[in-house]
Amino acid sequence: MNRQQRMHLYDIQMRAYTEGSVEYINDQWIFFDEETEEASLLENFLQQEIEIFRMNRWKTGILEDSGKIRVGNEIIMVRDHDKIRMRKHLIYSLEKLLEGINDDAFFQFVTTLNSLNFSIYDCIYCYNHLSFLSDEDCKDGVNFMVFDNQEHICTVQHHFCYFERVNDRFEFTLNTGKRLIIEKMIS
Structure with missing residues (x-):
């Protein structure tokens, strides 16, 4: 991509x-x-x-x-x-997060979010922990995002580990109780 x-x-x-x-x-x-x-x-x-x-x-x-x-x-x-x-402008921390993840993780995250009827422009909060680890060799942690499409709320936890392997795990939780987890690993 x-x-x-x-x-x-x-x-x-x-x-x-x-x-x-x-x-x-x-x-x-x-x-x-x-x-x-x-x-x-x-x-x-x-x-x-x-x-x-x-x-x-x-x-x-x-x-x-x-x-x-x-x-x-x-x-x-x-x-x-x-x-x-x-x-519309994206929240700065979300924009930097999307720039920082690899193409496969980016595509899977955005298309899954869209399949739940949310847009990246629905983001009302983003904590980008990855941005604080730019000088680290081993990057490991969690990013938090909240989306509001005027009908539902969706929280996303992005668990990442970038060292010998690249691992991105996204956990989507809607206010209705629906949950969805996607994971992408690259050796």
């Missing part, structure tokens, strides 16, 4: 975007989050990647000015009630 394949898994995650619409109110562009119904100034997202839904597809660009999105060499002017979305 290369970097591009990993990025594809990030791209297809559920709830990877904050989606909503914009309205021009009192000489300001206001973004209304579809999920939370919260309002915020569109200018809070200046110089960030943003997607606008035009001609039945999402166009990706950079919000350069409140109401102007640069898509390549083109400037798109935002209109009242346009649908827009911004990619």
Whole structure:
């Protein structure tokens, strides 16, 4: 699995975007989050990647000015009630954890999490013990993650041992009592 394949898994995650619409109110562009119904100034997202839904597809660009999105060499002017979305950011400790595990463990973890109807973007807490062991030859310990998809809670314990063998064990526990364990060992 290369970097591009990993990025594809990030791209297809559920709830990877904050989606909503914009309205021009009192000489300001206001973004209304579809999920939370919260309002915020569109200018809070200046110089960030943003997607606008035009001609039945999402166009990706950079919000350069409140109401102007640069898509390549083109400037798109935002209109009242346009649908827009911004990619959510992962919790930093989870992002570093996902970068630090091998491809097989990464793929198994993400696909198992998805099969339980959770997304990596549902993470509300991550303790990455592995990040404290970067200088160690023998890396052994447990990482803890909590995911909330608005319907259920899932805790994940990632037991790891990286020395002569690479061993990753993920224990998923849902608030319903359902449990799932996956393990990957590489000699």
